[in-house]
Structures are given as C-alpha cells and as structure tokens.
Amino acid sequence: MSDTPWRDDPNYGGMTDAAARPSWEEAQRRKAKVIQHPNQKAPPESEGKEPRFKFRLLRDMRAEPPKKDWLIKGIFAPGETSAWIAPPGKLKSALIGEASFAIASNLADWHGYKVKKSGAVIYFALERVSLVERRLVAYQARASEESDDPPIAVVPGIFDLMDPSIVDHVLAVIRDVEKAVGCPVVMIVLDTFAKTIAAGGGDEDKAKDQGKVFANIQRIKDALGAKAPHVAIIGHTGKDETRGSRGSNAILGDVDLMVTITGDGAIKTATSIKSNDGEERPLFSFKPELVEDGVDEDGEPTTINIVSQDDVSTQDALSKSKSGGWTKGLHLVRTVVSEAVLDRGIDHRVRQTGPLVKAVPLDVPRGIHKNRYVGSGDGDRDEAERKAWRRNIKAAQENGLISGEMYDGQELIWLSSTKP
Secondary structure (H helix, E strand, O other), X not given: OOOOHHHHOHHHOOOOHHHHHHHHHHHHHHHHOOOOOOOOOOOOOOOOOOOOOOOXXXXXXXXXXXXXXXXXXXOEOOOOEEEEEOOOOOOHHHHHHHHHHHHHHOOOEEOOEEEOOOOEEEEEEOOOHHHHHHHHHHHHHHHHHHOOOOOEEEEEOOOOOOOOOHHHHHHHHHXXXXXXXXXXXXXXXXXXXXXXXXXXXXXXXXXXXXXXXXHHHHHHHHHHXXXXXXXXXXXXXXXXXXXXXXXXXXXXXXXXXEEEEEOOOOOEEEEEEEEOOOOOOEEEEXXXXXXXXXXXXXXOEEEEEEEOOOOOOHHHHHOOOOOOOOOHXXXXXXXXXXXXXXXXXXXXXXXXXXXXXXXXXXXXXXXXHHHHOOOOOOXXXXXXXXXXXXXXXXXXXXXXXXXXXXXXXXXXXXXXXXXX
C-alpha cells in the first residue's frame, strides 16, 4: 500500500491531502469495526475500544443454560418488572408494602408464595409518603420477633423518570442504601407510575412518554447487570376497570407481569392478566385489617389499613353462590356469551402468543342480553338492563369467569370458566 492511499481512492479525488487523509482514515476505522461473516477475512484489530454490541451463541446457552431466579416464587423475579393495577382504595400500595416487607425480612412466604431470596428494598414514595411509612412500621410491629431490622428504605418526593439524567441518581441511591444496610438492593417500588410521568409534564395516554420511563428503567437494570433488582410499579385502572391500566396500553409490552386487584367488598383478589412465563389466573385473595398505629395530639388512637394475615381462600372469594361463582345475573352473562360464541365465535390467540380461544366481539352478547333480560316490572326496563349488564359483566371479569382484550379495533371476550 502506498503512503498516500487516499490519492488512489476515487471518492477523495480533487481533495487536498490535508482534507482527504483524516476522512479516509476515519472511513477505514469504521470498516474495521464491522462484524463480518466467519468465512470472510477477519477485520483489523480495533484500536483498543470496547465493541458496542456483545453476543452469546446458542451453544454457549446450552452449555450454561440461563436460570430463573425468584425473590418470591412465581411472582417477583430479579431483573424483571411487574405492574400492580387497581382503582383507588383497593389496597394496592398496602399489598406491595407487605411484599416489600416479606422480601426484606426473609419471611417464609407471602400469601402462599415462597420467599426464595431476601435483600434490601427501596420504596420510591412519589405520593403519600407518610402513609407508606406508617404501613411499613405497622408490618414491622405485627412481625415482632420474626423480623428484627428489615432493610427497607423509603425515598420521598416526586421525580421525572422520563429524564435520562435520573438514571445516575437512582443508581446513586441504590449504592447509598446498600452501603447503609450491608446487603444488595433486590427490589425497587415506584408508587405511582403516573407521578413518574406527570413530573416531567408527560401523559400516561402517550406511548412515547411511557416508553421513556421504561427505557430509563432498563438503563438502570443494564447498569447493574446481574445484580439488577425487580422493579414493581403501582398504577391505576382507567374508567373501565376491566380494561386494565389507565392510559396507553403500551405498558403491557414493557412488564413481565401485570396484576389487577379487584373486589367491591372486604375481600380483594389479585389476578395475573399478563405473565411472560406463568398462567393468567387469580393469584390469591386478601382482606384489609384496621390496626392502631399510635395516638394523635389529643391522646386518641390513630388507625391504618394494612393487609390482613388471615388466610382468604381465592375460591371462596370467587364464589358468589352455591353455583360455583355464577349468580343469577352471571348465569345470564354465561348464557349470552356462550350463544354468541356459538353463533359468531372466532379463533383468537390471546395476546398474540397465548392460548387459542373462541372469542366474540362484545357487542354480540350485549345484543342478546338486551333481548333476554327480564326486569322487575318497575321503572325503566332499558335503564335497568343497562345497569345489570354493566354490573354482571364487570363481576364476571373480576371473578375470572370471562376474559377479554382489544384486538383490531374491537373488544373481544371469551369464557374463562364454564363451571355451572
């Protein structure tokens, strides 16, 4: 090769040596970084720079298969993200506070799910920090001798998780907490998801704003590598509780597990509606417990709602009558959905990669219900029918008797349970 190879390259014809040489040399450096096919000549050695992308071959995966680790078996896994969705007042924050305490305290189990690994938990309380702290203190008082000094840290205040600069601040507080408690941080709680977006002027309805948050969550995990914690997100449902999380449904693609909390009475049920490596099903049921947690300035006791330790059977929670969960109104829902599926049912793959079911557009059973509904004879029959439909279709979905999702611009539903 000549001492002035750029002069022989037609791409640099007419350029002075001073201009052509640095441009030509930069082009050669870029070419050297290109990953070539194994049968091609190996590229020149890079100039000591770390390659942007790394890879692992399938043969290496077979030799050292990746393993699934758990904090709480079947629910919380290191390096994953879960979303816990419910309307206000359904105890979602109380439930995740209890889960945080179980992990930090290395309790035997959490609602029947075995605690496999313990460690520190950081609870980012973007709202109601006093309530979060009071609940954690109440769980500590209830555990008494079972847990001496669980490593849980509460970080108060709102922050913009859409801003990439927040990543370094989160990593810094993780390091500080680990130094303070002497063990690794294994879970982070974000309460609530809405506030992490609103703090930066974003909108939950915008997929791009949600995407910025999840990109930064992933940057935090990537920076920590094998020590990445689980990230538990607490969020709200929209006006229609049966449709899951409020705002853009892009969140479904970014979480490994999504759990909704339902139940209008004292008993609530946590149901998995999206799971990357588990079933979509009711997980467990629970109920609140009102406990005294101190006294006010007048010397009177103050109380707080936490999650009760009492065992609540999920089956009992789902059973509304001796008919195994199908009340009179739910029997009608089952009947009209079954008829609609027989008449207009289509094969549908749940969430594109899930099981194949016979589904039907929601308006089909809705039309049958209008014709079949028998009112009391008092008042407006159409209004009574509309209320009955809304009430019973919601109850059927809350109890896992039917399921549904949006597909190709329409809402499809199908039977999840056919027990009489």
